[in-house]
């Protein structure tokens with residue numbers, strides 16, 4: 001059975017929260033309003049603004065690719081980064097999905113299904129935080145890439161055959177979003193079980209005395 005916390009996603013921790021990977025994550029959060037303004041300006045009717053919105057979105061998503069990679073390669077992984085990275089992704093993709101539905105380019109049920117999963121997984125992470133951090137899984141990362149691709153195709157001002165293509169990409173993204181969401185529920189429950197077992201074992205060791213063996217009258 002898979003470990004609830006992916007060992008590959010939990011390299012040695014760095015103590016310094018102020019570092020390049022976390023700055024890239026925060027930058028991704030900062031461009032969210034810029035992207036929203038570009039997408040929603042003129043009710044999505046201005047093609048130039050839609051191209052700009054797509055470019056800003058693509059650049060922000062690229063930082064998602066690099067912040068985690070730089071953090072792992074340079075030993076700058078922090079607990080803050082592991083929590084903030086998925087939250088920044090969700091702020092960006094959530095804003096994009098809501099914007100596309102406001103513009104009537106994407107059905108609301110798609111946006112709501114994805115938002116419920118994303119908010120739910122974020123709450124799940126906080127629910128288990130005293131047992132450990134559930135870092136992004138491979139499936140979760142693939143889901144983010146597929147969502148980003150689908151959103152990028154929707155923000156571009158093209159129709160026709162292109163419209164059919166982007167719909168199928170979005171449908172695949174929705175399926176992966178739901179499946180990985182269920183996988184995180186499984187991981188969270190497994191993490192809580194493992195942590196509770198470890199706590200019980202530690203308590204048993206403590207009550208067994210300093211030598212780890214059964215207590216004797218002399219040791220008591």
Ligand SMILES: O=P(O)(O)OC[C@H](O)CO
Pocket residue numbers: 064085086089090121135136137139140141143144180
């Ligand atoms: O599926 P999540 O919630 O782990 O999010 C994955 C992240 O967006 C990957 O950067």
